[in-house]
Amino acid sequence: MTATIQSPRSGKDGGKPGAGLIAPKYRRSGASKGNFEMAAWLFMRLSGVVLVVLIFGHLFVNLLVGEGIHAIDFGFVAGKWADPFWQFWDLAMLWLAMLHGTNGVRTIINDYAEKDSTRFWLKIVLYAATTVIIILGTLVIFTFNPCPVDVNGVPLPGGFCPAA
Amino acid sequence: MPTKPAGTLYRGREGMWSWVGHRITGVVIFFFLLVHVLDTSLVRVSPEAYTAVIGAYKNPLMALGETGLVAAIVFHAFNGLRIIAVDFWKKGAKYQRQMLWTVLILWVIVMVGFSIRHLSLAFGGH
Numbered sequence: 072m073t074a075t076i077q078s079p080r081s082g083k084d085g086g087k088p089g090a091g092l093i094a095p096k097y098r099r100s101g102a103s104k105g106n107f108e109m110a111a112w113l114f115m116r117l118s119g120v121v122l123v124v125l126i127f128g129h130l131f132v133n134l135l136v137g138e139g140i141h142a143i144d145f146g147f148v149a150g151k152w153a154d155p156f157w158q159f160w161d162l163a164m165l166w167l168a169m170l171h172g173t174n175g176v177r178t179i180i181n182d183y184a185e186k187d188s189t190r191f192w193l194k195i196v197l198y199a200a201t202t203v204i205i206i207l208g209t210l211v212i213f214t215f216n217p218c219p220v221d222v223n224g225v226p227l228p229g230g231f232c233p234a235a
Numbered sequence: 236m237p238t239k240p241a242g243t244l245y246r247g248r249e250g251m252w253s254w255v256g257h258r259i260t261g262v263v264i265f266f267f268l269l270v271h272v273l274d275t276s277l278v279r280v281s282p283e284a285y286t287a288v289i290g291a292y293k294n295p296l297m298a299l300g301e302t303g304l305v306a307a308i309v310f311h312a313f314n315g316l317r318i319i320a321v322d323f324w325k326k327g328a329k330y331q332r333q334m335l336w337t338v339l340i341l342w343v344i345v346m347v348g349f350s351i352r353h354l355s356l357a358f359g360g361h
Binding site: 134138204207228 | 261276283286315318323349356
C-alpha cells in the first residue's frame with residue numbers, strides 16, 4: 072500500500088477531524104479582521120500599476136514638455152483644469168496616491184512602533200492628515216475658478232477672466 | 236563567543252536592500268505629496284499666491300531636489316512593478332535578482348535622460 076502524503080494545507084481529506092483542513096490558527100482570514108489585510112495588499116498592487124501611468128504622465132506633461140517647469144503658473148493650472156480629462160486625471164492621482172501612501176506608512180508604523188499607544192496615535196495623526204489632504208485636494212479640483220474675485224467682486228490680478 | 240549571524244538567502248542581499256530602498260523612497264514621496272497638494276491648493280487663494288510659491292520650485296537648488304524626488308519616484312515605480320511580478324508571475328521569485336538589476340539599469344537610463352532635460356532647463360539661463 073502506498074501512502075499518499077497530502078500537503079498540510081491542501082484542504083483535501085476534509086471531513087476527518089484534523090486530516091487536512093486548515094486549523095483555525097493557520098487560516099489567513101480570521102473572523103475578526105476579515106480580509107482587510109488581503110484587500111490592502113491587493114490594493115497596493117492594483118493602485119501601484121495605475122499610479123505608474125498617472126504619475127509618469129503627470130511628470131512628462133508638467134516637467135519635460137515645452138518649457139518644462141518654467142511654464143508652470145496659475146495659467147498653466149487653469150489651462151489643464153479647463154479640460155475634464157485632466158481634472159479626472161488629477162483626481163484619480165490624488166485619491167490613489169494618498170490611499171497608497173497612507174497604507175504604506177500604516178505598514179511602516181505597524182512595523183516599527185512597538186508600544187500599542189504609540190502605534191494608535193501615530194495612525195490617528197496619519198489618518199487625520201490623509202482625510203484633510205484628500206478632501207482639500209478634491210475641493211480644489213472641483214471648485215477651481217480661473218477668474219477668482221475679491222470680496223467686492225473685483226477680479227484678482229493674474230486670473231483668466233472672460234472679456235466683458 | 237557569539238559570532239555574526241550567517242548570511243541567508245534574504246538577509247543583506249538584493250531582496251533586503253530593494254525592500255529598504257522601497258520603504259525609504261515611499262516615505263519620501265508620501266511627505267512630498269502632502270506638501271504638493273498644499274502648494275497646489277494655493278490656486279484657490281489667489282493666482283499671485285500660487286505663482287509666487289510655485290516660483291520657489293524653479294530655482295536651480297530646488298531643481299536638484301526635484302531630480303532627487305523624481306529619482307525616488309522612478310525607483311519606487313520600477314521596483315513596485317518588480318514586486319508585482321514576484322507576487323503574480325510564476326517565475327517571479329526565481330528571477331527577482333535579475334529583475335532588480337533590470338530595475339536599476341532602467342532607473343539609470345531614465346534618470347540620465349530626465350536629469351539632462353530638467354537640469355538644463357533649470358540651469359539654462361531662463
